[in-house]
Amino acid sequence: MGPGHEVWAAGDAYEAYIGRWSRSVADAFLQWLNVPAGRRWLDVGCGTGALTATALATAEPAQITGVDTSAAFLAHARAHIVDKRATFHLADAQALPFPDQHFDVVVSGLALNFVPDPHRAAAELARVTAPGGLAAAYVWDYAEGMAMLRYFWDAAVTLNPAAAELDEGRRFPLCRPEPLSRLWALAEMDEVTVQAIEVPTVFADFDDYWNPFLGGQGPAPGWVMSLAGERRDALRDLLHARLPRGQDGSIPLTAKAWAVRGVARPRT
Template sequence: MWQSGDAYEAFMGRWSRRLAETFVRRLDAPPSRRWLDVGCGTGALTAAVLAAADPVEVAGVDPSEGFLASARERVPDPRVSFTVADARELPFPDDRFDVVVSGLVLNFVPDPPAAAAEIKRVTAPGGQAVAYLWDLAQGMELLRRFWDAAAEVDPAAAELHEGRRYPLCRPEPFGRLWTNAGLTEVTIDEITIPTVFTNFDDYWQPFLGRQGPGPAYLATLPEGQRDRIRELLRSRLPTNPDGTIPLTARAWVARGTA
């Protein structure tokens, strides 16, 4: 499910880049810091750090070699290194980084507390550990609307709805994850970005790329059910007179100090 960087970019990467840019600006970290991007994917957050934070170093880790190949192409900078690694076993010594960030990934890690503990371990004393996740239950409209339609066509899809499958993507459990990892001064904030699609095909076609839970589920369906979901979405998505589809996406941000 997490192998094709190009397919992911069309589906979610364009929005995760916009979110990452806003996130790094708000973080307002001092320059010349050592950064780690846990679950760096195709490099959206790494690129935002380079553009806005003037780091001395950025290390990116991700378990997908396919995503890292895309990241290396998109972020060719001598300050950056990309390594295949699991968030639950980070290949770095204790207290290695001044700022450790993770964007849109912790809910997919099989053991989020283990990943949070590793993030805390490699963050230098006084350093910042900051992560963000889509609000899959409500505020991430492009996904919520898809799953709502899918569940109406296929009742079994209700159990796969990301808002139900990933309870970590809510403020209270997200904050507890950071507190239980031993981080202090934990805060939860939110970021909302516009996700405007040029037309219905711009919204729908990326769901056919198999990258992410929704597209992976859609690929298992017979053509007739896929068509019914598509047409139900076409009839329900808000559409401007020019054909654009104006949606928004909210993310929760957890921040703590080591």
């Protein structure tokens, strides 16, 4: 799910932090793809299984294979997805252990920006997709559309400009329409289309927003846990002051992802 310098290990902590919002995006993504039933699927960077589970529930695949580099995430997926159509394997998106043109549909959710070489990964997705099959992916819009993180990093940088080095909006330039479209085109896919997907992310209260940042999963929580107590408290208090509130005390935010799709070409 992520390169070695990231902390992506505990499935439950990831679910509380980002994973719980992944299902809404996965559902909208699959509606956009509108794949007929009975296809063979591959989910690359499947993580804790949000996209795999949603595909099983809504797309009626004949079979679906999930791969990820995190054994802990795969263990979480296996424990929560009990379906004979689904199998999970430890594998790298940059070197998929499958024959050419093996799957009808190859997807990747919220993972490509964490791969060290996204171009190599996109080429692998194209390689294992059958001619005329669909290869598609989506990533969070970290720069502007992921409000929970935009508020976080803006507050963190206000208190300590060094935090800007970890801001996903700066670190992941791939997470925009033009780079995604170019990535698919360079992987020699046809009929390339990019689509925005926006979903509500409503936190019950401030604790529901803040506590997942204490789980250590990902750059932002990692930054929180690196702070001494007083600095961590200052960040918490600034976020508490800046975040919007509903009349019931909830925090109504939104999250946007960018999705890309293309059709695989015949290969010699």
